[in-house]
Amino acid sequence: MTPSTLRTGLPARFERPPVSRAVLLVAAMAFLAWAFAGSGLDAGKLARGIPAVGSILDRMIPPSLERLDSILLSLLVTFQMAVAGCVLGLVLSLPLAVLAADGLSPHPLVRVAARGLIALFRTVPDLVWALLFVIAVGLGPAAGVLAIMVDTIGFAARFFAEAMEETDKGPREALTALGARRLGLIASAVVPDAMPAFVATSLFCLEKATRASVVLGLVGAGGIGVELKVAFDLFDYDTASTIILVVFALVVLVEQAGAFLRRRLI
Amino acid sequence: MNDVERTAVTTATWPAVGAEPAPALQVEALVKSFPGGRRVIDGLDLTVAAGEAVALIGANGTGKSTLLRMAVRLVEPDSGAIRLFGEDVCAARGRTLSRLRSRVGFVFQKHNLVTRLSALSNVVHGVQARRSGPRTWHQAWARRVDREEAMACLEAVGLADRAMQTVGSLSGGQSQRVAIARMLMQRPELVLADEPDASLDPRAGEEIMGLLARLARDKGLGLVFVSHHMEHAVGFSDRVVGLAGGRVALDRPAAGTDPALLEAFFDGPQATERVVPLRRVAMGAAS
Ligand SMILES: Nc1ncnc2c1ncn2[C@@H]1O[C@H](COP(=O)(O)OP(=O)(O)OP(=O)(O)O)[C@@H](O)[C@H]1O
Numbered sequence: 346m347t348p349s350t351l352r353t354g355l356p357a358r359f360e361r362p363p364v365s366r367a368v369l370l371v372a373a374m375a376f377l378a379w380a381f382a383g384s385g386l387d388a389g390k391l392a393r394g395i396p397a398v399g400s401i402l403d404r405m406i407p408p409s410l411e412r413l414d415s416i417l418l419s420l421l422v423t424f425q426m427a428v429a430g431c432v433l434g435l436v437l438s439l440p441l442a443v444l445a446a447d448g449l450s451p452h453p454l455v456r457v458a459a460r461g462l463i464a465l466f467r468t469v470p471d472l473v474w475a476l477l478f479v480i481a482v483g484l485g486p487a488a489g490v491l492a493i494m495v496d497t498i499g500f501a502a503r504f505f506a507e508a509m510e511e512t513d514k515g516p517r518e519a520l521t522a523l524g525a526r527r528l529g530l531i532a533s534a535v536v537p538d539a540m541p542a543f544v545a546t547s548l549f550c551l552e553k554a555t556r557a558s559v560v561l562g563l564v565g566a567g568g569i570g571v572e573l574k575v576a577f578d579l580f581d582y583d584t585a586s587t588i589i590l591v592v593f594a595l596v597v598l599v600e601q602a603g604a605f606l607r608r609r610l611i
Numbered sequence: 612m613n614d615v616e617r618t619a620v621t622t623a624t625w626p627a628v629g630a631e632p633a634p635a636l637q638v639e640a641l642v643k644s645f646p647g648g649r650r651v652i653d654g655l656d657l658t659v660a661a662g663e664a665v666a667l668i669g670a671n672g673t674g675k676s677t678l679l680r681m682a683v684r685l686v687e688p689d690s691g692a693i694r695l696f697g698e699d700v701c702a703a704r705g706r707t708l709s710r711l712r713s714r715v716g717f718v719f720q721k722h723n724l725v726t727r728l729s730a731l732s733n734v735v736h737g738v739q740a741r742r743s744g745p746r747t748w749h750q751a752w753a754r755r756v757d758r759e760e761a762m763a764c765l766e767a768v769g770l771a772d773r774a775m776q777t778v779g780s781l782s783g784g785q786s787q788r789v790a791i792a793r794m795l796m797q798r799p800e801l802v803l804a805d806e807p808d809a810s811l812d813p814r815a816g817e818e819i820m821g822l823l824a825r826l827a828r829d830k831g832l833g834l835v836f837v838s839h840h841m842e843h844a845v846g847f848s849d850r851v852v853g854l855a856g857g858r859v860a861l862d863r864p865a866a867g868t869d870p871a872l873l874e875a876f877f878d879g880p881q882a883t884e885r886v887v888p889l890r891r892v893a894m895g896a897a898s
């Protein structure tokens with residue numbers, strides 16, 4: 346068919362933007378300007394700040410190895426905190442995820458409540474949990490473990506629930522049809538099916554917990570963060586750089602180990 | 612109830628000697644429609660006697676699967692009565708429903724096995740019809756008697772040598788055998804099979820149907836199976852029941868029925884009445 350025989354005519358390549366879109370654009374610009382105005386960032390501060398960062402970096406090099414053994418020791422505590430909090434969180438995530446999963450939850454109200462709890466755990470930042478637990482159980486790693494546990498639940502329970510919802514409905518139905526109880530159905534059909542997703546989520550949680558455990562010390566919840574804060578407070582920048590380097594090494598190590606395990610287990 | 616095990620498949624819960632056993636499945640005036648759809652099942656009556664083998668045929672979408680699924684309440688009926696072994700299915704809930712379901716083995720077209728687990732674990736799951744708890748979840752920590760029985764079930768379907776293989780690595784025919792073994796593990800009294808021969812090659816499909824029919828006959832189980840293969844419908848049943856318009860539109864003994872003649876049933880009700888004499892189902896009539 347030749348173009349001239351088209352009866353409907355060609356549509357324009359670009360539609361003329363409606364007025365509402367122009368208004369939206371102006372509003373978005375104004376919003377951005379407002380956000381920057383509130384941040385107190387200006388050219389003068391940037392001009393003064395960048396050289397200052399440079400001089401701090403200068404004082405950080407070379408890293409001081411003077412307190413290396415005590416730093417490594419508190420790094421170990423940090424990692425223990427991460428592992429303990431993460432495992433506790435993962436263990437508690439599973440039943441909570443079952444209660445929150447569509448089709449597995451015993452009642453819609455239970456499901457809503459479980460989802461709400463998970464959302465609360467997730468939306469409140471880990472540092473805020475750490476502050477709360479420092480008040481509740483006092484300064485030290487125990488508060489950190491509890492904060493990481495809650496943070497892990499907020500993350501893992503949601504993904505566990507989604508993974509279980511996505512499992513094949515067939516085996517579930519077959520077990521229902523043979524008269525199995527809910528728990529049997531979950532344990533023998535849903536959990537095995539969701540296992541790869543559980544493993545992936547768990548390893549990711551461990552990585553996340555390791556990163557989180559480092560900063561929790563800043564609010565007194567134990568671990569190497571305490572050391573970091575003290576080093577900065579005392580202008581002991583070469584010790585701080587050592588701490589940053591060993592933290593970097595730990596996080597990279599955990600991430601690599603996680604990637605390796607993921608490949609092996611899934 | 613969990614620990615009370617039914618010992619013999621055929622004699623359990625049957626009335627005393629001399630009394631006529633209750634029909635395995637009894638459906639009366641059953642109606643079912645799905646939201647936004649027409650009535651899929653529209654006043655259906657059907658009785659399957661204990662130990663009887665019935666083939667269910669009908670065009671796509673006539674509600675064969677829906678009927679079988681309603682029998683164990685995987686789908687809720689709108690109205691009508693369904694009785695299994697004389698017990699009201701629609702009134703049952705909780706444990707009563709579980710117990711009724713446990714007496715009915717269901718074989719699915721898609722096998723519905725846990726593909727990441729071994730064949731043996733999947734068969735062990737069948738014991739959940741009688742008992743619950745962690746020892747029914749996986750073969751590795753199952754009771755010795757259960758593992759033995761599960762192996763015997765796998766032997767019965769000719770798959771004992773694949774016991775530890777994951778179901779995901781089995782062929783379609785093998786995996787349907789595992790599903791049948793799980794059904795045997797359940798020690799059912801009635802077997803409902805929804806196109807167990809579909810998605811299998813002609814040879815494997817016939818083997819599966821033959822296996823299912825033979826096991827049901829040997830153990831004296833009732834069997835209702837859906838098949839789109841008329842040779843299977845005639846060859847492996849006592850009675851052929853055809854669904855059309857949400858009701859039983861054809862009901863005749865399998866013996867002496869020409870499969871080619873049944874094909875005509877799919878040309879519409881008029882053609883059916885011309886070719887195959889219709890017979891209304893009498894309550895409780897066995898073939
Ligand atoms: N869960 C559901 N929701 C909505 N409609 C459904 C549902 N299940 C079945 N149906 C409809 O009910 C009708 C009967 O379906 P059913 O699967 O029972 O037919 P069938 O006889 O088994 O067909 P086939 O030979 O293709 O397996 C179909 O029209 C289908 O679309």
Ligand SMILES: [Mg+2]
Binds near residue numbers: 677
């Ligand atoms: Mg079907």
